[in-house]
């Protein structure tokens with residue numbers, strides 16, 4: 001009979017490594033992490049440790065041990081509009097090939113077994129255990145299985161009966177580039193070309209840039225079309241996207257009502273859903289891992305493996321409140337048909353919204369605790385939307401400047417730079 005593990009974690013990305021770290025904090029020692037690839041393995045990603053990543057690392061006793069670029073500002077652009085906002089604190093930009101390997105190294109140093117080259121193919125849940133069948137036929141059993149296996153999660157597919165939904169699409173490319181400064185560029189200009197999302201240019205160690213885009217699934221767009229949008233957008237920065245080598249894949253946004261657990265099964269990280277507004281999920285994965293690790297440790301000590309309260313626990317945690325708010329904001333901005341311009345003008349021209357966005361990106365504040373500020377911005381917008389719409393059209397009519405490439409950045413603009421702020 002195959003040995004029965006307490007917990008098997010499927011996937012050793014940030015979600016899996018963090019879940020293993022959390023279980024270790026609880027004193028759960030019989031944990032096996034299964035990972036398809038050997039480390040260092042790469043993962044298409046912008047590498048921005050946004051949101052509450054610092055807090056998550058600290059809570060898990062993990063450390064940032066790899067090179068990073070601290071980015072102290074976000075440059076937000078739309079057509080000829082550009083504004084640089086100081087972050088509440090710097091966002092560290094890492095390379096995933098290094099970061100993920102460092103997390104695995106840290107949990108291995110605690111004695112956790114991370115078995116690589118172990119791809120889970122199918123799972124069967126019965127009353128006493130979950131049986132995992134790996135590629136190659138090996139079978140493993142555990143009291144609890146935690147799916148930290150990313151966007152293409154087999155555990156998620158099992159939970160949702162592989163329900164079809166349109167995914168977010170993200171593409172990225174890391175390439176040599178001399179950037180003017182270390183600001184993280186978020187460029188919404190391609191929304192004029194039908195993108196529902198943004199293009200990014202992030203600084204990377206070693207004279208490189210990480211460039212990419214996110215498309216929200218309010219309309220179906222194919223890879224070639226999105227790559228063309230990315231290529232055209234980057235041209236404005238003097239960055240030529242090579243013909244080959246851009247990487248990306250579909251990811252699914254977090255939905256508070258989605259099925260994230262079943263008896264003996266939990267999902268975490270991309271397997272449970274990414275941030276719908278930004279497409280980001282490293283910090284999300286590490287924050288959710290704490291909730292998942294707590295739930296699994298409790299189940300092992302009480303013998304209650306139903307996990308009926310897990311969805312609510314994820315939703316009520318700070319990360320769940322942030323994800324739910326971002327989901328709502330994403331629907332306003334990306335799903336409102338022609339109305340997107342009204343919301344975009346709120347984002348760009350309100351005196352406070354970009355500050356809130358920068359605080360969200362840097363994790364210096366919990367945006368879900370700032371709902372009053374958000375409502376005030378919405379109320380201000382009611383009276384100001386006519387003038388702001390005109391300013392937006394003016395920004396659209398002019399070609400975008402190209403300040404993120406090798407030339408020095410233009411000076412930070414105030415909300416009034418493209419007109420008055422209200």
Ligand SMILES: Cc1cc2nc3c(=O)[nH]c(=O)nc-3n(C[C@H](O)[C@H](O)[C@H](O)COP(=O)(O)OP(=O)(O)OC[C@H]3O[C@@H](n4cnc5c(N)ncnc54)[C@H](O)[C@@H]3O)c2cc1C
Pocket residue numbers: 010011012013014015016034035036037043044045046047048049050118119120121148149150151152153154170171172212247248249251268269270271274279280281282283285
């Ligand atoms: C182009 C792009 C850019 C992004 N930029 C950012 C950003 O700048 N900042 C940010 O915070 N987030 C970003 N994200 C999102 C971020 O990459 C994910 O949210 C994050 O990787 C989630 O971590 P995870 O551990 O849940 O999943 P993953 O990192 O995908 O890890 C899952 C692991 O599971 C393994 N696995 C999968 N299936 C199996 C299986 N059947 N058996 C065994 N192992 C398996 C995989 O090999 C992988 O190692 C970006 C995503 C994309 C696609």
